[in-house]
Amino acid sequence: MKDLSPDDRPREKLWRNGPTALGDNELVAIVVGSGVRGANALGLANEILRRCGGLHGLARAVPAELAQVDGIGQVRAAQLVAALEIGRRTMAHAPGAR
Numbered sequence: 001m002k003d004l005s006p007d008d009r010p011r012e013k014l015w016r017n018g019p020t021a022l023g024d025n026e027l028v029a030i031v032v033g034s035g036v037r038g039a040n041a042l043g044l045a046n047e048i049l050r051r052c053g054g055l056h057g058l059a060r061a062v063p064a065e066l067a068q069v070d071g072i073g074q075v076r077a078a079q080l081v082a083a084l085e086i087g088r089r090t091m092a093h094a095p096g097a098r
Contacts, residue, residue, distance in 0.1 A: 003040075010042065024055045031083045036071035044071045048080070059084050 010026035028045035052058040066077035
């Protein structure tokens with residue numbers, strides 16, 4: 001991400017403009033956290049979304065599928081699935097419900 005302008009870095013952009021200002025790939029990149037040799041977090045996020053067919057496909061993906069993406073192992077796959085499940089539960093449960 002160091003090659004991106006500070007104005008274009010997902011975390012900085014979120015702090016400055018809020019989460020609604022980010023694209024799907026930028027939000028996924030924040031959850032992924034960092035890149036690997038040859039791909040930054042944004043590149044990994046783009047590959048995940050491409051393989052899954054976008055955010056809706058990602059929401060249905062299982063950890064084993066995500067772990068097949070180069071640079072996404074068991075830990076990052078679990079983080080992505082957990083983040084999506086938090087969002088799903090937020091939408092499914094009324095405030096105050098357990």
